[in-house]
Amino acid sequence: MRTFLFLLFLLPTLCLGQTTKQPDTPITIGTKQILHSAILKEDRTLWVYVPKSGGDGAKTRFPVMYLLDGEAFFASMAGTVDYLSGQGKMPEMIIVGIQSPDRVRDLTPTHYPFWASGEPANDLKSSGGGANFMAFLEKEVMPYIEKRYQTQPYRMLVGHSLGGLTVLQALVHQPALFTSYVAIDPSIWWDKQLIMKQAEKALTQKDYAGESLFYAVANTMDKGMDTVRVVQDKAQGNHNVRNHLLFRETLRKSKSLAWA
Numbered sequence: 001m002r003t004f005l006f007l008l009f010l011l012p013t014l015c016l017g018q019t020t021k022q023p024d025t026p027i028t029i030g031t032k033q034i035l036h037s038a039i040l041k042e043d044r045t046l047w048v049y050v051p052k053s054g055g056d057g058a059k060t061r062f063p064v065m066y067l068l069d070g071e072a073f074f075a076s077m078a079g080t081v082d083y084l085s086g087q088g089k090m091p092e093m094i095i096v097g098i099q100s101p102d103r104v105r106d107l108t109p110t111h112y113p114f115w116a117s118g119e120p121a122n123d124l125k126s127s128g129g130g131a132n133f134m135a136f137l138e139k140e141v142m143p144y145i146e147k148r149y150q151t152q153p154y155r156m157l158v159g160h161s162l163g164g165l166t167v168l169q170a171l172v173h174q175p176a177l178f179t180s181y182v183a184i185d186p187s188i189w190w191d192k193q194l195i196m197k198q199a200e201k202a203l204t205q206k207d208y209a210g211e212s213l214f215y216a217v218a219n220t221m222d223k224g225m226d227t228v229r230v231v232q233d234k235a236q237g238n239h240n241v242r243n244h245l246l247f248r249e250t251l252r253k254s255k256s257l258a259w260a
Contacts, residue, residue, distance in 0.1 A: 029078045030095070035144055039136045046141065047071065047097035049078040051085065054094070054150060062094045063154035064145060066137065066178075068107065068163035070097020077158070093156070096145055098137070105129040107162035108190060109169050116189035117236050130169060138177060153179075160184040168195050172202040175211060184216045188243035196243070200250045208257035215251070215259060217244045 030049040037044050047070045053060055067077055074097035085092040100106040104127050111128030115121045145151065155178045159167040164186025171181045172195065188196060221230055221241045230238050231245050251259050 029075065029082075030097075035140065037136050037140055039132060039140060042101075044101075044136070045071070045099040046144075047074040047095075047099065048145075048149075049074070049081070049095040049097075050149065051082070051092035051094070053092060059150065060092075061150045061152045062092055063152045063156065063179075064094045064096060064149075065156045065158055066141070067095055067097045068157075068159035068166060069100065069103060071099045073097065073158075073160070094145070094149055094151060096141065098141065100133075102126055102129075103162060106133040107159070107166045109165070110191045110194065112191040116239055130166060133166070134170065134174065138174070156180045156182065158182040158184070159186070162187050162190075165190055165195060168199065171211075171213060172198050175202075175206055175208060179211060181211070181213045182216070183213065185218045185240070185244075186215075188247050189239055193243060193246075196247055196250055199247070200253065203250060203254035203257060206256075208254060211257060213251070213257060213259040215244075215248075217241065 030047055033046045033048060034043050035046055036042075047067075051060075051062060054062060065077070065081070067073055074095065077097070078095055081090065081093050081095060084090045104124055106129055108124075108127040109130040113121050113124045113127060115124075142155070157167050157170055157178045157180075159165070159182070161184070164183040165188070167181050167183040168186050168188075170177060171183075186195075217240075219241065221227075221238050222235065225233065225238060225241075227241070227245060230242050233242060251257070
């Protein structure tokens with residue numbers, strides 16, 4: 001009972017202490033910037049993270065990661081890079097997240113309004129703007145970033161799904177534009193596996209010395225399926241893993257590209 005009465009006496013003091021605390025301080029991980037594109041004829045949003053050591057007056061130069069679907073992955077990627085660079089597991093990097101108001105338009109190389117099964121897809125009718133998007137990235141975003149920030153010539157391109165397809169398109173068609181490429185579960189199925197046919201030719205003919213690719217794959221196989229049988233399997237539900245394993249064989253034909 002005495003303890004209970006003591007807590008009742010103490011409660012107003014605790015509440016009073018809460019009302020007199022200092023104002024909250026925002027935690028900032030980056031800036032949101034608007035860049036008008038003459039190529040795309042519209043304003044585009046960039047999300048930019050700069051390492052803590054790159055503050056005002058700092059002369060350290062950083063490699064740059066260009067992150068597709070920036071609005072979805074910017075916060076998690078900035079946190080990952082901040083932590084791993086702080087642990088000495090990777091270099092500090094500037095991250096540029098690129099927002100796409102129409103990702104189907106931006107992240108597809110051809111107009112192909114069909115799903116992987118061949119069924120018509122209304123959601124994909126705006127597809128085919130990949131070339132314009134890459135021109136925007138190369139001729140407008142990169143000069144903008146390299147003028148405003150202390151950058152190294154090392155550039156990385158990171159994308160997931162259709163963004164991963166865009167990464168592979170850049171690797172095949174503009175290999176000198178980036179030093180490293182990260183394709184996360186790329187949409188190999190797009191336009192009847194067009195990227196696989198293009199990569200098979202490019203990877204055996206072009207020199208990729210000094211460039212690297214990290215290729216990440218999700219396990220979406222049916223229960224009981226394995227990586228040996230799935231290559232011969234025809235089930236639509238297993239097409240993603242099947243395509244990834246076939247693309248791995250394409251990568252093995254390159255004599256100069258470092259990949260994992």
